[in-house]
Structures are given as structure tokens and as C-alpha cells.
Amino acid sequence: MGTLFGGRLARAGHQVVFVDTDPARVAAIAANGVWENDIPARCAAALPGVAQGETDLLILFTKAQHTAAAMVQNAGALRPDGMVLTLQNGLGNGVAIAGVVGADRVLVGITNWPADLLGHGRIHVAGHGMVKFWSLTGADTPAIHRVAAALAEADLGASAEPSVKVAIWEKVIFNAALNGICALTRMTVGEVGDFAPARDLALQVVAEGITIALANDVAVDGERVRQAVAFAMTHHRAHKPSMLQDVEAGRPTEVDAIQGGLLAAAHRHGMTTHALAHCTALLRSIDHIVRSS
Numbered sequence: 001m002g003t004l005f006g007g008r009l010a011r012a013g014h015q016v017v018f019v020d021t022d023p024a025r026v027a028a029i030a031a032n033g034v035w036e037n038d039i040p041a042r043c044a045a046a047l048p049g050v051a052q053g054e055t056d057l058l059i060l061f062t063k064a065q066h067t068a069a070a071m072v073q074n075a076g077a078l079r080p081d082g083m084v085l086t087l088q089n090g091l092g093n094g095v096a097i098a099g100v101v102g103a104d105r106v107l108v109g110i111t112n113w114p115a116d117l118l119g120h121g122r123i124h125v126a127g128h129g130m131v132k133f134w135s136l137t138g139a140d141t142p143a144i145h146r147v148a149a150a151l152a153e154a155d156l157g158a159s160a161e162p163s164v165k166v167a168i169w170e171k172v173i174f175n176a177a178l179n180g181i182c183a184l185t186r187m188t189v190g191e192v193g194d195f196a197p198a199r200d201l202a203l204q205v206v207a208e209g210i211t212i213a214l215a216n217d218v219a220v221d222g223e224r225v226r227q228a229v230a231f232a233m234t235h236h237r238a239h240k241p242s243m244l245q246d247v248e249a250g251r252p253t254e255v256d257a258i259q260g261g262l263l264a265a266a267h268r269h270g271m272t273t274h275a276l277a278h279c280t281a282l283l284r285s286i287d288h289i290v291r292s293s
Ligand SMILES: NC(=O)C1=CN([C@@H]2O[C@H](COP(=O)(O)OP(=O)(O)OC[C@H]3O[C@@H](n4cnc5c(N)ncnc54)[C@H](OP(=O)(O)O)[C@@H]3O)[C@@H](O)[C@H]2O)C=CC1
Pocket: 001, 002, 019, 020, 021, 022, 048, 061, 062, 063, 064, 066, 069, 070, 071, 073, 087, 088, 089, 090, 111, 112, 113, 114, 115, 116, 117, 241, 242, 254
């Protein structure tokens, strides 16, 4: 996702620095730029902590389990009035970032652009997407509109959305269902849509997620979530959700922030779930094997 957003912002004329913990990846991006499908963009690249005090927007696209560490390592890159934007999946990323830079410098949101990593700085984008975001505090600030304009110019389909909390919960329900079932079955989004038992399980997780959100006073629109799932099954058919890409690469997944975040919200209200609880247990078992090997 960093490759997609950074590459497009660079092509739109912004000065972009890619920051990553892997020295080989940093060297490859510095030498070859980044590639979205077969479109290149030239950019700088650095290890965490190298860029100092010049950045007016830091877009954080690590996995959720790395959010706090990445923020601590990279906060020094920000100008005193610099902002941080998270479009990561899962619950809790904005609050983790606020713990480092303060809530009034955090923009939170979602994106459904489907990006599949092919190699260092090289992605395949399997369809069109959008971005919705707003400030973590709920305040309307000039920074929101500056960032929305920059993302729109970079053809990332961005809109400033005051009710972003609802969008974040709708997205986490979508991801709990689709990313989880794809990661467990190793099917693409289209394959899950085509196979009734997998599709039905995804829709059960969606139904449970909607009940959990409503119990937590988040007014999600169940029909909109089901439509988003149907849209992805039709238009993002070849995409391997980020959680499946993690399983295939033998990396830990975002189960704790996505399925685990929803499950914790269910437990806060004494609710029992079935499909979500079983998927979470299976995904945590895969994570356990990865972490202990
Ligand atoms: N891929 C997709 O289509 C979509 C993904 N998302 C969400 O966006 C977020 C990013 O996903 P995605 O791009 O797929 O993830 P990737 O795992 O491909 O990219 C995350 C990158 O962050 C690097 N990283 C880890 N720790 C740090 C650190 N401390 N400082 C700097 N870089 C670090 C990782 O390095 P290393 O690999 O060495 O750990 C990796 O290169 C996730 O929350 C995901 O759920 C949302 C919508 C769509």
C-alpha cells in the first residue's frame, strides 16, 4: 500500500521518501524506484529514523502490530505541524499513533485499493479503490482538506468524511470476513465469492460484525457492508487480501487488530459469536505456528 500511495503521490509531483525496516528493500527502491503494474515512479528511500523534521505528511502503512513501533521510530521525521495519516485495517491504529504524536495530529480512515506485493517496490493493483478519512478528534481542520486534495490529485479517489468512525467499523467487519476467509482457505476474493460454503461463512461473519458494531453504538449500515463484500467479489476477483499475503509469506497476520478487535468489542457487551470466534481461533493458531517456528 505504501508503494501504491507513495508512487502515485510522487508521480503527482510530491517529494516522497519511502521508509522501511528492510535494508534490501530500501536499497532496491532507491535504485529502481517503485512500480505499480508497469508504471514506474522515482523516489527516495530510507531506513526508519533517517529522515528528520521535514515531513508534512507521514502516511503509516505498516501492519497493525507494527504501528506503535513504527511511529516511535519515525515521529522525528515530522515537522512540528506535520500530520500522520493511517488508512490501515483493524481497530486501534489511530489511538496507538496518538499515543506518540498527540491526537490532534492524527488523520484516520480507510481504503479499499487492492494492492498485491510482487517484490521490492513492485505491486500489482487488481482494481479501482477509494479513500475516506477525517481527523481522529472529529474536528474539521485545514489539514484534512489539504491532504484530501493531494490524494485526489494523485488519483487515489479520496474524500474527507466526518463519519469516518462508521466507515472504519464497516471496513473492519468487511476485513474480518473476507481477509479472514481468504487467509484460512488461501482462496482469492473471487474464489470465495464463487464457492457457496466459503461465501456463506463470510456472510455469517459480516452478520455477527454488524450486531457487534450496533451493540457498541456504531451505526453501521449492514446493507452497505454486504454490498462492499459483493463488489469486492465481483471487481477485485484476483486480489489476495493482505492477510492472505501474510499467511503465504509466513508472516504474522493482523488477526488481533481485525478479528480480535471485533471479538473484544463483542466481549465488552457479553456477546457470544460463532463464525467470528471460530475464524479468530483458527487464524490465531496459524499465527502461533508462525511465531513459534
Ligand atoms: N494490501 C492491500 O490491498 C490493503 C492493505 N490494507 C492495510 O494497509 C496496511 C499495510 O498493508 P500492506 O501494504 O499490504 O502491508 P505490507 O506488509 O506489504 O507492508 C508493510 C511494510 O511495513 C514495513 N514495516 C514494518 N515495520 C516498520 C517500521 N517500524 N518502520 C517502517 N516500515 C515498517 C514492513 O516491512 P517487513 O515486511 O520487513 O516487516 C513492510 O514492508 C495494513 O493495515 C493492511 O491491512 C488496506 C487496504 C488494502
